[in-house]
Amino acid sequence: MHVKASSSIGRFEMRACIGKAMPGSGCATSKRMVRVERRNRCAKLKPVPLTWNQSRKKIEFPRVQSLAREEPLEATKNVKIGFIGGGQMTEAIVRAFVVTMCIPPENVWVHDRNENRREVFRKLGVNVPQGGSVEIGKTCDAIVLSVKPQKVMVAMKELAGLMDETKILYSVVAGLSIEKMQAQFPDARVIRLMPNTPVSEGMAVQVQEYQLDALTGVSGSGPAYMFLALEAMADGGVAAGLPRALSLRIAAQTMKGAAEMVLQENGAEPLTHPAILKDKVASPAGTTIEGVTTLEKHGFRSSLIEAVKAAAARSYALGGD
Numbered sequence: 473m474h475v476k477a478s479s480s481i482g483r484f485e486m487r488a489c490i491g492k493a494m495p496g497s498g499c500a501t502s503k504r505m506v507r508v509e510r511r512n513r514c515a516k517l518k519p520v521p522l523t524w525n526q527s528r529k530k531i532e533f534p535r536v537q538s539l540a541r542e543e544p545l546e547a548t549k550n551v552k553i554g555f556i557g558g559g560q561m562t563e564a565i566v567r568a569f570v571v572t573m574c575i576p577p578e579n580v581w582v583h584d585r586n587e588n589r590r591e592v593f594r595k596l597g598v599n600v601p602q603g604g605s606v607e608i609g610k611t612c613d614a615i616v617l618s619v620k621p622q623k624v625m626v627a628m629k630e631l632a633g634l635m636d637e638t639k640i641l642y643s644v645v646a647g648l649s650i651e652k653m654q655a656q657f658p659d660a661r662v663i664r665l666m667p668n669t670p671v672s673e674g675m676a677v678q679v680q681e682y683q684l685d686a687l688t689g690v691s692g693s694g695p696a697y698m699f700l701a702l703e704a705m706a707d708g709g710v711a712a713g714l715p716r717a718l719s720l721r722i723a724a725q726t727m728k729g730a731a732e733m734v735l736q737e738n739g740a741e742p743l744t745h746p747a748i749l750k751d752k753v754a755s756p757a758g759t760t761i762e763g764v765t766t767l768e769k770h771g772f773r774s775s776l777i778e779a780v781k782a783a784a785a786r787s788y789a790l791g792g793d
Contacts, residue, residue, distance in 0.1 A: 473739045548575055554608030556627045557583030557619035558593055561644055564669045566617075570596055609634030616642040616665075621790040624648055628656045635660035646688055647790030650681060666692045685791075689784030698777055702727055 553575055555562045562582060569575040580598040583592055583605050590600045592675045601607040608615060609631045618629045624645045635641055635657040643653060653662040664681070666688050679687060702723050709719030734743055754761040767773070 489753045492558055551575055551614065552579045552581070553614045553616065554581035554583070554609065554612035554617050555616045556583055556605050556631075557617065558586070558589040559618060561667060562616070562618045563592060565667065566593065568596060569685045570598065579697060581612055583608055588680060601657070605630040606634070613638070614640040614642060616644065617648070618644050621647050628653075631657070637661075644660075646692070646787045647685070647792070649791055652791075668692050668695050670695060685784045686780075687752040688787040689780040692787075693780075693783040695775060698727065
């Protein structure tokens with residue numbers, strides 16, 4: 473089995489080549505490859521209203537609107553992709569598809585057992601089939617498993633007999649190994665993914681499969697840690713006298729700016745260590761070092777470390793290995 477794995481902060485992809493390397497995949501027979509790359513999902517264009525079908529309906533989506541297109545990408549305009557499970561992760565991916573037209577809405581199918589979730593995707597203009605998983609399995613070229621780990625075996629059974637060598641099966645299910653997917657669908661190509669909800673932003677990183685649980689702890693679950701820290705910073709600003717809306721906006725922009733400094737500082741590879749950037753902010757006997765000292769007293773760094781370790785351990789446990 474040849475494995476090509478990649479992840480992203482915002483877009484996280486893991487590819488597996490079973491039996492033989494797929495054309496252009498870069499899979500090697502002698503060793504597993506690790507490669508890091510930055511890439512854009514689609515060409516960056518000026519924001520334009522999104523239109524599709526005869527209704528010419530316009531939808532505004534924050535943050536991904538700068539990638540909006542009116543015409544689908546030539547390379548993917550005929551690809552039909554279906555999602556089994558319509559949770560938040562599926563919604564984030566589908567929204568990005570719809571706005572960027574990487575996959576045109578008429579070629580996207582989503583099935584979820586919850587009618588409220590189905591209605592969300594109807595409003596996005598994608599297909600919500602009456603035939604559920606079976607219809608998606610018969611219709612689509614690529615199928616994405618996007619259900620809770622506890623429900624993934626049921627979802628795979630619904631696709632039994634529908635996944636031949638022409639199909640690609642993706643999984644964003646924590647802990648579901650390539651080996652288990654291949655055991656269920658020996659003829660299909662299987663690809664393991666671990667995106668996070670800011671799926672339209674970021675970079676792709678390729679890793680060995682055994683590292684995916686750790687990446688889940690950092691990247692897959694990481695946005696929640698950042699949102700929690702952001703909420704706490706905004707609350708602190710309110711406690712210190714700022715209006716809540718202003719405090720939240722300032723805190724969010726500060727977090728964004730700090731992250732961009734790590735990623736872009738001098739264009740360096742490897743990245744500048746965040747401790748160096750922290751020291752540039754903290755002047756002797758100043759406000760910053762006072763705040764950092766308080767964070768250290770309350771175990772800020774150790775709490776984040778333990779959170780990543782706990783999330784990685786949970787991902788491993790969900791795989792039953």
